[in-house]
Amino acid sequence: MTRFVIDAAVALRLAELGTTVGHELLAPTLLRSQTLSLMHEAVHARDLTASEARARLAGVRRLNVRLLGDAVLRDTAWKVADELGWASTYDAEYVALTRLQGDALVTLDGSFARAAGALVPTAPFEALLEGGSGILA
Numbered sequence: 001m002t003r004f005v006i007d008a009a010v011a012l013r014l015a016e017l018g019t020t021v022g023h024e025l026l027a028p029t030l031l032r033s034q035t036l037s038l039m040h041e042a043v044h045a046r047d048l049t050a051s052e053a054r055a056r057l058a059g060v061r062r063l064n065v066r067l068l069g070d071a072v073l074r075d076t077a078w079k080v081a082d083e084l085g086w087a088s089t090y091d092a093e094y095v096a097l098t099r100l101q102g103d104a105l106v107t108l109d110g111s112f113a114r115a116a117g118a119l120v121p122t123a124p125f126e127a128l129l130e131g132g133s134g135i136l137a
Helices: 008-017 030-044 050-062 071-084 090-100 110-116
Strands: 003-006 024-028 065-068 104-106
Touching: 003 008, 003 090, 008 030, 008 050, 024 030, 024 090, 030 050, 030 065, 030 090, 071 090, 090 104, 090 110
Parallel strands: 003 024, 003 104, 024 065
Antiparallel strands: none
16 A cells, blocks of 8 residues: 655545545644635635535545644654755755655645656655555656
């Protein structure tokens, strides 16, 4: 079983699709706050109704995602942010978790995937839905 680290957008897409994933899913604990914020922003922009956003958040809660956020992850995220020249450590937490425990990072953000790919393997969203790993070197 492949261990994929997923970001907030991927979690929301999986929740929207209602898809079961046959892989282990990992994410930093900040996933909760990021999905909440993304859904609130979508309601504020009138892209979704509040009930649609809440339903999607409920779908995220139903995903079998192992959330991690210990001191080792935070220290590694700091180092990753330094290595990639990022001011923020938010995306660095996903890269750090992939480095520490994941087989590949899955994100819908192409620029994030390209930057992260310098340090960790990445995989396309479709890899979550397939039996194989779909990991890109």
